[in-house]
Structure formats: structure tokens, C-alpha cells
Amino acid sequence: MNYYILNYKxxxxxxxxxxxxxAEHLEMAQxxxxxxxxVLGGALDEPADEAYLIFRSENEDxxxxxxxxxPYVKNGLIKEWTVRKWNAVVGSNIQN
Structure with a gap:
């Protein structure tokens, strides 16, 4: 399994x-x-200008x-998004 970071601007x-x-966004996340x-997800604070969601899966799909x-993306609340593979190597729940 791999880790992928979904970054929202x-x-x-x-x-x-x-x-x-x-509600719809959180339902999708749950x-x-x-x-x-x-694995984890949330927006940065002060300023709330980015959000990160960390996925664990075989690929970025x-x-x-x-x-x-x-719905945040579909309704224009996200200016830009990217997915990048993250080579996580240390942590209590790292499963490679």
C-alpha cells in the first residue's frame, strides 16, 4: 500500500x-x-487557505x-487540487 496526499487550494x-x-463533503470523507x-484530512488554520487529505491505497485513484x-470541488470552493504520492517512512501507523 502507498500513501497519497490530496492537496486543496x-x-x-x-x-x-x-x-x-x-454535510455531503463529510459524508464522503467518513x-x-x-x-x-x-487516513486523515482537514484544513489549515489562520489562514484557511489549504487542506490536506491523506489516503492509503494501491494507487492514486x-x-x-x-x-x-x-461537492467543495464541484461548487468552486477549491481553486486547485493535486494528488502526490507520499513516501511516508516513520510513524505509529505506517504500513508499507
Whole structure:
């Protein structure tokens, strides 16, 4: 298994407009976590300009599919997103 980081660059209106999409976004995140794909996720604070979601899977497909279906992305709250493989080597839950 590999780790992938989904990085979101948040739109300026992210904090003001996310409420109407938050329940659907969190439901998607809980579903991905329940399947063991999403390990951690959340936005940076002060300023809330980026968010990171860490996926564990064979390839980047789970992270990419999440982004493509995320209501935050679909509704313009994310200016840009990328998925990159992360070569995690140390940590209490690292499983290579």
C-alpha cells in the first residue's frame, strides 16, 4: 500500500460558503475513512487557505476520485487540487 496526499487550494469564499456542502463533503470523507482509504484530512488554520487529505491505497485513484466527486470541488470552493504520492517512512501507523 502507498500513501497519497490530496492537496486543496481553498477559494477565498471557502469559509463563508462551505456550510451548504459540508454535510455531503463529510459524508464522503467518513465513507472513504470507513473503507480504510482516507487516513486523515482537514484544513489549515489562520489562514484557511489549504487542506490536506491523506489516503492509503494501491494507487492514486481513490484520492483522485474523491476530489472529482467532492461537492467543495464541484461548487468552486477549491481553486486547485493535486494528488502526490507520499513516501511516508516513520510513524505509529505506517504500513508499507
Amino acid at each position: 481553498l477559494a477565498d469564499n471557502y469559509l463563508q460558503d462551505r456550510g451548504q456542502y459540508r 465513507e472513504a475513512a470507513g473503507k480504510g482509504e482516507l 481513490a484520492a483522485t476520485a474523491f476530489a472529482k466527486n467532492d
